[in-house]
Every structure is written in C-alpha cells, then in structure tokens.
Amino acid sequence: MGAAESILSDKKLRITLSRKAVIDYFLAHKHALTQPDLEKELESVCDRVTIYRIIDSFLQHGILHKVPDLDGTQKFALCDSCTDHHHHDEHVHFKCSVCGKTECLDEIPMPSIALPTNYSVAEWNMLLQGVCAECS
Amino acid sequence: MGAAESILSDKKLRITLSRKAVIDYFLAHKHALTQPDLEKELESVCDRVTIYRIIDSFLQHGILHKVPDLDGTQKFALCDSCTDHHHHDEHVHFKCSVCGKTECLDEIPMPSIALPTNYSVAEWNMLLQGVCAECS
DNA sequence: GTTTATGCAAATTCTTTGCAATACT
DNA sequence: AGTATTGCAAAGAATTTGCATAAAC
Numbered sequence: 021m022g023a024a025e026s027i028l029s030d031k032k033l034r035i036t037l038s039r040k041a042v043i044d045y046f047l048a049h050k051h052a053l054t055q056p057d058l059e060k061e062l063e064s065v066c067d068r069v070t071i072y073r074i075i076d077s078f079l080q081h082g083i084l085h086k087v088p089d090l091d092g093t094q095k096f097a098l099c100d101s102c103t104d105h106h107h108h109d110e111h112v113h114f115k116c117s118v119c120g121k122t123e124c125l126d127e128i129p130m131p132s133i134a135l136p137t138n139y140s141v142a143e144w145n146m147l148l149q150g151v152c153a154e155c156s
Numbered sequence: 157m158g159a160a161e162s163i164l165s166d167k168k169l170r171i172t173l174s175r176k177a178v179i180d181y182f183l184a185h186k187h188a189l190t191q192p193d194l195e196k197e198l199e200s201v202c203d204r205v206t207i208y209r210i211i212d213s214f215l216q217h218g219i220l221h222k223v224p225d226l227d228g229t230q231k232f233a234l235c236d237s238c239t240d241h242h243h244h245d246e247h248v249h250f251k252c253s254v255c256g257k258t259e260c261l262d263e264i265p266m267p268s269i270a271l272p273t274n275y276s277v278a279e280w281n282m283l284l285q286g287v288c289a290e291c292s
Numbered sequence: 293g294t295t296t297a298t299g300c301a302a303a304t305t306c307t308t309t310g311c312a313a314t315a316c317t
Numbered sequence: 318a319g320t321a322t323t324g325c326a327a328a329g330a331a332t333t334t335g336c337a338t339a340a341a342c
Contacts, residue, residue, distance in 0.1 A: 034296065034341055056331075067299050072332070074297095088283050090222040092230025092306090093331090112269060117278065131267035133248060133282070138289035142253065145283040146269070147224050153274035170316055170321065192306075203324050208307070210322095228331090229306090 023047060031081040038066035042074050043083070043098070051121035052087040052095035052113070087113050087122055088147045097124055112146045118155035122147075159183060167217040174202035178210050179219070179234065187257035188223040188231035188249070223249050223258055224281045233260050248282045254291035258283075 021029070024043035028035045041062050046053065058071050075096060078084040087095040110130045115122040130144045157165070160179035164171045177198050182189065194207050211232060214220040223231040233249075246266045251258040266280050 036297065036341070038298075054331095059331095068331095069300080069333085070298055077297095086226040088224040088226050088281070090224050090230075090281065092228065094226075094228025114271075114275065114277075125272065128269060128271070131269065133264060133267065133284065135250075135264070135284070136261065136289065138292050139250065139286060140292060141250075141284045141286035143285040145224070145226065145285070147281040147283065148269065148271070148275075148277045149279040149281075150275060150277035153272065156274050156276060172316070172322065174323075190306095195306095204306095205308085205325080206323055213322095 027083055031083060033077065033081060038062075038070050039074055041065045042071065042078070046084070046096075046098035051123045052089075052097040054093050054095050087124070088145045089115070089122065090147070090149070095122055097122075110144045112148060114152065115147060115149045116152035116155055117149055118151055121152070123152070163219055167219060169213065169217060174198075174206050175210055177201045178207065178214070182220070182232075182234035187259045188225075188233040190229045190231050192229075223260070224283045225251070225258065226283070226285070231258055233258075246280045248284060250288065251283060251285045252288035252291055253285055254287055257288070259288070 022040070024040040024047070025035055027043055028039055033039065042058060045058060045061055055071055055075060058075075059068050062071065075084060079086065079096070084096045084098055087097045089095050112125040112128045112130065113122055114125050130146060133141075133144075135141060158176070158180075160176040160183070161171055163179055164175055169175065178194060181194060181197055191207055191211060194211075195204050198207065211220060215222065215232070220232045220234055223233045225231050248261040248264045248266065249258055250261050266282060269277075269280075271277060
C-alpha cells in the first residue's frame with residue numbers, strides 16, 4: 021500500500037484515483053500549493069471541480085492545512101508533521117520572494133505570545149517572507 | 157483638513173472623493189477589509205475598478221498594508237502605527253472565528269525567530285485565530 | 293446494492309486591462 | 318493647461334452549485 025493509500029485509509033476515506041493523485045502531487049512538492057497549481061498538473065486525471073471537493077474533504081479530515089498568504093491566493097500544504105495522526109498547524113511558514121514558493125518550517129517552534137485579556141487563541145500561524153536558501 | 161486629507165497630502169497624492177471615502181471607511185472600521193467589503197459600501201461613491209486602483213496606490217505609498225488570511229481573500233488594513241511616517245508591518249494580526257473580523261494588535265511585539273541558515277527575512281507576519289474580547 | 297465521488301454545465305464572484313471622459317492642482 | 322484619476326466595457330480567473338453518471342465498498 022502506497023503512502024497516499026495509507027493516508028486515505030487512516031482517515032476512512034474512499035481510495036480513488038483522483039485523491040491519490042492529489043496526495044501524490046503534494047508528496048512530490050514540499051511547498052504549499054493552490055487549487056490552480058493542482059488543476060494545471062492534474063487536468064488529465066480529474067476535473068477542476070473534483071479538486072475543489074477533494075481539497076475541502078482533506079481540510080476537514082486534517083490531511084491538508086491552509087497556509088497563510090499575503091497575495092490573496094489560498095494555499096494548502098501537507099506537512100511532515102501532519103502526515104501522522106496528530107494534526108498541528110502551529111508552525112512557521114516561509115515564502116520566498118524570488119521563487120514564490122511557500123514552505124513549512126516544521127522544525128522551528130512557534131514563539132509564545134502574550135495576548136490582550138479576553139482573547140482566546142485556537143490557531144497560530146506565522147508567515148515570514150524573504151529569500152530562501154536555494155535562491156540566495 | 158480632515159484625517160483623510162492629511163494622509164493623502166502627506167503622501168503627495170491627489171485628494172479625490174473616492175480616496176477620501178476609502179480612507180474614511182478604513183478609519184471607521186478598525187478591522188481589516190477586503191476589496192468586496194469596500195465595493196459593497198462605496199458602490200454609490202465610486203466604481204469597483206477605482207477601488208482596486210486606490211488599494212494598489214495605497215499599498216505602494218504605505219497607507220495600507222496587506223493582512224494575511226487563511227480563507228483566500230486578500231485583506232487590507234490601515235493601522236494606527238501606519239498612519240504616521242514610519243510604516244511597519246511587523247505586528248500580530250488576530251482573526252476572530254466568531255465575528256470573522258481581523259484586527260491588528262499593534263501593541264504586541266513580534267517575537268524573534270531563529271531561522272535556518274541561508275534564509276533572509278524581509279517581512280514578518282503573524283496570524284492568530286480564536287475568539288476576540290467582544291465575542292467571548 | 294448502496295453509498296459516495298466524479299464529471300459536466302452553468303452561474304457567480306473576484307480581478308485586470310484599455311481607452312475615453314473627467315476631476316484635480 | 319497639463320496631468321493624474323476615474324468610469325465603463327469587456328475579458329479573464331477563481332470558485333460554487335445542481336444533477337446525472339460512474340466508481341468504491
């Protein structure tokens with residue numbers, strides 16, 4: 021059983037060609053992807069609408085998580101730390117202004133923040149922008 | 157001279173009805189706004205396209221800054237700390253999952269992060285999600 | 293066989309561009 | 318008067334929804 025199948029059966033989702041293709045594409049690309057990225061790559065495999073629905077389903081089941089961005093495009097990633105059972109989004113994202121790729125820096129701990137009173141926080145996201153190791 | 161006029165003349169931008177209306181709307185709403193938010197409110201004042209162009213201009217001149225979001229919509233804000241001459245985006249944004257509003261927490265300092273080698277950072281953004289004081 | 297996922301069509305929303313008309317200084 | 322801004326029209330992306338077909342269990 022491949023990695024994609026394991027992920028799907030873990031989450032009790034039906035194993036379909038489209039879903040495997042989406043997971044495989046994320047596994048092959050370590051940076052965050054948009055729906056149009058997937059659509060371009062998988063146009064021979066499945067429909068545009070199917071990709072939207074797969075993304076929705078994967079978000080609900082904790083296979084994908086949203087990645088913050090400043091340019092108004094919604095990005096998604098399948099992080100190392102999210103491939104096993106505990107799903108935690110609390111990590112740092114780095115967007116390279118040269119290659120445009122956003123990657124998850126799982127190894128960097130999220131710093132603690134002192135919030136104003138009466139604010140409760142459920143999710144932390146940090147987005148750094150600059151030049152990545154490859155482009156510098 | 158009103159607040160909007162001061163901001164525009166500080167940046168050596170022409171003072172027009174549309175631009176004043178956009179600034180006034182940001183001044184009246186302390187949370188981050190999308191272009192559609194502005195479009196809905198200002199449809200009697202100016203055209204949809206004008207709003208896009210004003211946003212672009214204001215971003216370039218440091219009147220507005222982009223606010224990171226996880227739902228694929230581009231948000232903008234006019235922060236307290238950006239109304240004077242030094243424009244700094246390095247602050248924490250908080251999105252309330254109840255009312256959906258994103259606000260700038262200017263008073264909270266951005267924590268320092270130890271990055272991997274060969275990464276250089278130009279911009280820091282932090283997005284917290286949870287429940288704000290008003291909604292809790 | 294039953295349930296769930298997919299494909300197709302179509303509608304909606306968001307964003308960008310070109311050019312003529314208008315408003316600002 | 319001269320220049321920058323705006324409005325309108327139109328095109329191009331991105332996203333959502335409904336329903337019939339097809340695939341998975």
